[in-house]
Amino acid sequence: MTLVKQKSEASPELLEIADKLHSAAIHLLRRLRVRDRESGIGPAQLSALSVLVFGGPRSLGELAEAEQVRPPTMSRIVSGLERTGLVKREATEDGRRVRLVATAKGTKILWEGRKRRVESLANALASLGEAERRRLRELAEMLPEIVTKI
């Protein structure tokens, strides 16, 4: 029952930190996921919509890459979002490309869902002391850069 090194050069210390972080992220999202069902919209659609709302309009291929999903998969996700009026496909100069844009309704729904999740988590943080809270903020701010290196 040990972590055996193979082609990795990561130290045992780093592996341990990574393991804790990984496990915590899994359990965190597993809990929050429940709140998403209230939106009546599937997780893949919600996630794709959030890229459009927070990152702005983009093509289907770009969105697929951002979501680490194949184009056919994203094509169907977008069809679902379009059918319910959360996203619009617009033509571009390049006749092959589409520009995907979140509608006002899509933006509203996304914000509501995000608010639910974030509030659930914020309530869980309410019992933290001042020092812990500050440390937690630091961590949250370190992570985005780390993630880009994965």
Add this chain to the structure above:
Amino acid sequence: MTLVKQKSEASPELLEIADKLHSAAIHLLRRLRVRDRESGIGPAQLSALSVLVFGGPRSLGELAEAEQVRPPTMSRIVSGLERTGLVKREATEDGRRVRLVATAKGTKILWEGRKRRVESLANALASLGEAERRRLRELAEMLPEIVTKI
């Protein structure tokens, strides 16, 4: 574009921290998820298997609850794991219940997959300085307790 309070009493500061943490967790797992495909086993099966491997044998209902999934869903996930020989259903004293146990093969596969994910993340942490690393560890250790409060 503001986070409007509704029935929540969370402060803007907590909401901001929660938002950053939430977003970081999503992006972290989205990246790591890619490595899982190498195992040739789906995410729900992998996650359920990990509960059995790290948490020990349990009933189907308990596993469903741990995974925050309905019993019929877990029933099918377990059928998949059983078909590929990663988990075994065993009878118990209570004739209604089953005891789900990870097989040796299941345990091995899970460890390999986990190792891949954790190594990916550990490599991304390799560029951190000593102080940052220490902070990251502290924070990763704060999270499990927070998660239980969600």
Add this chain to the structure above:
DNA sequence: TGATTTAGTTAGCATAGCTAACTATATTCT
């Protein structure tokens, strides 16, 4: 013993992931 509760399964529906194969538009090359 008969009624109820509990554990799990089966059936049927929707979403979400993939690859392979297709269409349509752009670009490149002669």
Add this chain to the structure above:
DNA sequence: AGAATATAGTTAGCTATGCTAACTAAATCA
């Protein structure tokens, strides 16, 4: 210019994963 190639998306068809409703079987209770 016209043919060949490359690129962007879609369609078709498979598997996996989520749900509810309805069922079976075992345990418990009155």
